[in-house]
Amino acid sequence: MLSVTDLHARYGRIPILNGIRLEVAAGEFVGVLGHNGMGKTTLLKALMGFVPAQRGRILFDGVDVTHEPPYARARRGLGYVPQGREIFPGLSVRDNLRMGFVGRGTEERVDAILQMFPRLIPLLDRRGGTLSGGEQQLLAIARCLAGHPKVILFDEPTEGIQPSIIEELVAVLRRLHRTEALTIVLVEQNLEFIAELAQRVLLIQKGAILRELEPEELRQAGVLSEFVGV
Amino acid sequence: MSGRRWWKGSILTTAAMVLIALGVPQVVDQFGLLQLTVFAAMCILALSLGFVWGYGGILCFGQSAFFGLGAYTYAVTAINLGESTVATLLALVVPAVFAALLGYFMFYGRLSDVYLGVITLSVTLIFFNLMNSTAGDAYRVGKARLNGFNGMPSLPTLNVPGDPGRLLDPAETFYLVMACLVIVYVGLHVLLASHFGRVVVAIRENEARCELLGYDVRLHKLLVFTIGGGIAGLAGCLFANWGAFVSPNVFSLTMTSQIIIWVIVGGLGTLLGPIIGCLIMQYLATALGTQQLANTSLVFGVIFLAFVLLVPRGIVPSLRRLALRA
Numbered sequence: 251m252l253s254v255t256d257l258h259a260r261y262g263r264i265p266i267l268n269g270i271r272l273e274v275a276a277g278e279f280v281g282v283l284g285h286n287g288m289g290k291t292t293l294l295k296a297l298m299g300f301v302p303a304q305r306g307r308i309l310f311d312g313v314d315v316t317h318e319p320p321y322a323r324a325r326r327g328l329g330y331v332p333q334g335r336e337i338f339p340g341l342s343v344r345d346n347l348r349m350g351f352v353g354r355g356t357e358e359r360v361d362a363i364l365q366m367f368p369r370l371i372p373l374l375d376r377r378g379g380t381l382s383g384g385e386q387q388l389l390a391i392a393r394c395l396a397g398h399p400k401v402i403l404f405d406e407p408t409e410g411i412q413p414s415i416i417e418e419l420v421a422v423l424r425r426l427h428r429t430e431a432l433t434i435v436l437v438e439q440n441l442e443f444i445a446e447l448a449q450r451v452l453l454i455q456k457g458a459i460l461r462e463l464e465p466e467e468l469r470q471a472g473v474l475s476e477f478v479g480v
Numbered sequence: 481m482s483g484r485r486w487w488k489g490s491i492l493t494t495a496a497m498v499l500i501a502l503g504v505p506q507v508v509d510q511f512g513l514l515q516l517t518v519f520a521a522m523c524i525l526a527l528s529l530g531f532v533w534g535y536g537g538i539l540c541f542g543q544s545a546f547f548g549l550g551a552y553t554y555a556v557t558a559i560n561l562g563e564s565t566v567a568t569l570l571a572l573v574v575p576a577v578f579a580a581l582l583g584y585f586m587f588y589g590r591l592s593d594v595y596l597g598v599i600t601l602s603v604t605l606i607f608f609n610l611m612n613s614t615a616g617d618a619y620r621v622g623k624a625r626l627n628g629f630n631g632m633p634s635l636p637t638l639n640v641p642g643d644p645g646r647l648l649d650p651a652e653t654f655y656l657v658m659a660c661l662v663i664v665y666v667g668l669h670v671l672l673a674s675h676f677g678r679v680v681v682a683i684r685e686n687e688a689r690c691e692l693l694g695y696d697v698r699l700h701k702l703l704v705f706t707i708g709g710g711i712a713g714l715a716g717c718l719f720a721n722w723g724a725f726v727s728p729n730v731f732s733l734t735m736t737s738q739i740i741i742w743v744i745v746g747g748l749g750t751l752l753g754p755i756i757g758c759l760i761m762q763y764l765a766t767a768l769g770t771q772q773l774a775n776t777s778l779v780f781g782v783i784f785l786a787f788v789l790l791v792p793r794g795i796v797p798s799l800r801r802l803a804l805r806a
Contacts, residue, residue: 298692324694336689338682348675349682352694397694 251276251433257306259296266292268457279427281448282437289457290437294403298330299323329399333406335390339379346378350396359396367392384415401433408440423447441468490669493752501658505651513650518722519762520657523755524664525715526742530754531668532708537684542600543739545607546575546709548730550716555726558636559624563644571717572710579709587698608731631727638721657718668751680704741784747794
């Protein structure tokens with residue numbers, strides 16, 4: 251579904267990604283783990299085309315999207331739930347969901363999505379900016395789903411979220427993966443969260459994939475101190 | 481504001497505009513009618529920037545470029561053809577096409593907001609200097625002499641379509657300008673309530689997010705800018721008709737800054753705000769002009785500063801907030 255070869259990207263003259271290789275099969279749930287500043291978020295932004303690739307190739311669903319603009323990749327079915335949610339604070343919850351359509355959805359899609367996120371139903375007419383952090387995170391995921399993505403890239407969805415909502419997030423992501431058969435790439439620093447959900451975990455260091463782990467290995471102290479620094 | 485309240489407000493405003501359009505010619509004299517006609521034309525101009533800036537988030541310092549282009553297009557075409565129908569249509573189309581071309585280079589060139597403001601301001605000042613330097617018989621388009629800083633007087637005014645001999649009288653012109661104002665206001669409301677309008681507002685709030693959701697931000701901005709240019713052109717055409725005269729002052733710095741002041745005073749992010757701001761400031765300019773008490777530009781500057789510092793939201797959004805609290 252997603253194939254990345256020798257991906258290099260930089261901010262100005264500072265190299266961030268240094269030859270990333272990544273294969274994600276359809277229906278797979280892959281976690282990406284690493285220190286701050288190792289390139290996790292940049293990897294997702296490069297996959298979305300928001301940070302241009304200096305070198306390398308990104309194949310999505312068999313199509314070379316390396317030089318496509320972000321909106322074209324999103325229309326192909328590459329969904330992205332960014333760090334900090336970035337919902338539209340001035341739009342109502344319903345309008346935020348409609349924004350996810352991008353010409354591929356209908357009003358019925360909103361109703362279908364709300365079945366998955368019942369917590370949002372009483373909030374539909376409220377402005378996005380008035381929701382709590384957890385509610386905004388659910389809204390960001392729901393909005394992404396409105397566009398019928400084939401793959402969703404999640405950037406630290408648990409950041410700044412209260413524990414009760416994190417449990418709800420685990421349930422939502424599991425359902426998306428198992429019931430909706432979505433392919434998911436999850437960048438996280440919450441080890442429990444990533445171990446709970448991912449089928450395999452990639453460790454990223456200095457802009458390259460260093461090693462692949464089984465989720466169970468994340469509970470081994472030696473592995474963690476060596477690669478993650480906790 | 482919730483959708484229902486938004487629509488209710490729009491319907492009330494539209495009804496008020498229709499009532500004014502129908503009732504005013506019965507109660508004011510011809511001078512008052514002419515004043516209200518130019519006020520209404522300027523309200524259309526204010527709406528164009530209110531849409532481009534308040535909803536599209538594009539701070540255009542050169543909205544008067546499209547306004548002036550509309551006025552000059554109308555003047556040149558009407559003089560050459562001797563009738564107003566084609567001239568009016570061209571006054572809409574030419575500024576819109578020019579806005580599309582200018583917008584293409586700005587948005588697809590990924591210019592930041594600051595440069596966008598500088599470029600649009602430069603463009604209007606280039607037009608100002610260009611038209612000022614077209615004095616003399618050599619500068620003519622067909623039968624139309626551009627006349628440089630003296631402007632183009634005695635323009636053919638609006639006629640009944642297909643009948644160049646039947647000119648509109650002041651009351652009919654007022655009805656027409658008010659009809660244009662209502663159509664532009666309602667049209668923009670409908671546009672903003674559509675999916676396109678939602679995307680435009682979302683782009684203003686978070687451009688990068690919209691791009692990552694799959695929207696072509698540049699194309700949306702270009703469309704907003706083009707629509708705004710066309711509306712400003714229409715206002716320019718109606719303004720040229722009002723006085724049967726157009727001069728390079730339509731491109732001046734005073735003109736372009738006035739439009740920004742109208743929108744700031746009335747309130748960004750609303751359609752009613754620019755109309756209210758324009759009416760207040762136009763009335764004030766007329767009153768100050770007849771009294772000779774103070775320099776109008778100086779008073780406008782003080783009002784601008786007062787609003788930026790004390791009422792940054794503008795009149796309409798501030799009143800709405802007060803009403804919601806009450």
